[in-house]
Amino acid sequence: MISRARVLDALATVHDPELDEPITMLGFVGSCDVSDGGDVSVRLRLPTPQCAPNFAFLMASDAREAVRRVSGVGEVGVVLEDHYTAAEINAAVGAGGGFGAAFPGESSGDLEVLRELFQRKALLARQGRVAAMLLGDGSRPLSHEALVALTVADLPEHREVERSLELRRELGLPCRPGSPALVAGDGGPIPVGELAMWLRRARLVGLSLESNGGLCRSLLRVRHGVHDPTEEVAT
């Protein structure tokens, strides 16, 4: 029999593509039940009933795929709750259909273009955090020239570094030991003259993803009484 913990581990690999955070951390997994026979039933809940259907679909569909990959799992049911397009999304996801099947005539293709757009934003934000870490607090100053000259092999072992490289691999961007430690959108190194503005942009994208995540958590707390571990204390 498979354990609930393994199913939750699988769900933790599913990211909200818009926020670049695991759905488990965001509180989007409302319940997860595993029967004696290994059948899995997952219920997802989002911060508002009007959350964008495209991202909602990706999360529901990715969650189903992630759980189905757990070895020994039986039937997998993933249901989105309290959403204004829940009926369409649940029917298509349950049948293993694509987004076009959920909303016939209302989409012009699949969601992979949208997914890649947000993966690229996420990569910029993740690399920005790696760069900030490498530049450090200024106690051992690293010049901009030295930063852009670093290679993947020079990077320290760190969760943020791993996350950045994982996403590069997914996007088909180079990540061999000799590849640049930080890459521009085309996979090449960042020209040193552009680094200052690149760092500014990366910080802004990171802030945007994080504050959107914060707003979602705030609304989820109000709607479902979900505890929010990232909550700030208002001054």
Place this chain on the structure above:
Amino acid sequence: MYEKNGEKYFVVDTHTHFWDASPENWVKGAEQYAKGWIECFHAYQSLGPEATHWPIEHFQKYSADDYEKDVFVDGYADVAISQPTYLKEWFANGFNDLERNAQLLDRFPGRFIVNGRFDPRDGDQAMRQLEADHERFGLKGVKLYTAEWNGASRGWALTDQAAQPFFRKCEELGIKNIHVHKGPTIWPLDKDAFDVKDVDIAATSYPDLNFIVEHVGLPRIEDFCFMATQEPNVYAGLSVVVGALMHARPRFFANCMGELLFWVGEDKMMFGSDYAIWEPKWQIEGLVDWDYPDDTFSDYPRWTTAAKKKVLGLNAARLYGVDVPEECRLRDDEGTPGAEDDAQLVESPA
């Protein structure tokens, strides 16, 4: 006017509503959308200070007396602008349409501005309505809500062919201020509904119009910033930023303010309370008292007294041609509110 430590702040609240979301106004068969809409707004209100939370019944429908007290008396506004939201698919008489907002005109002569709207999907009829509304109210601005449903349509973009005659008409009539509100759900559904690229293109096509992006393009604040920094006629509407973040998430708020001051600049940011989602009083007092929480924010522009005066009212006063009393104006060396030359050219993001 708000006065603190001897400084006088002229207040223009650029984003207010006078809505009716009571169950009597819900469209039969669409009740769940109407109810979901107002409950979602109500959840947003809970991000403000607890003492300013309203019971849902009051939040669904409030009176002209409430508006006067909250916006003009307690809310310090010298001038308030109402932004209409029609949503007639869900609310029988509209959520807060121009007619409803205009009920307040006689009550606050010279202090209350009603903005209009148009929906290019309604074609000629919408054009005639825009002309009639302008004739009647002398419109200086419109609020466009691109995610609004209309029949089988689930949204539109500023770049749609059908929208172009409306922008030309706005230029012709001198309706200079185009407030744009992005929202979820737009056709085709697989595109990013919050994408602000169409605003970028429209701003370039119509350089004599001002494009005010409401709630700074949230949740796409980064796309908005990259655009606003390059377009001289794109402005930031601060509604939601202050209401949703200043109290509930002060560090995010500090980062957002720092980024906006850097990319967009103090001459192009405008306060809006988004009343009645949030009351204006705490937002205005909070903005004047606000500063970065510590020195980790040292590479962001400073939040000076001049910046506060511009953002709280002087920028919007220039865009809307509102006369500001001498005592509230800036000194000559403190810059020009609403100046377009704040925009700086940077490369577009990768």
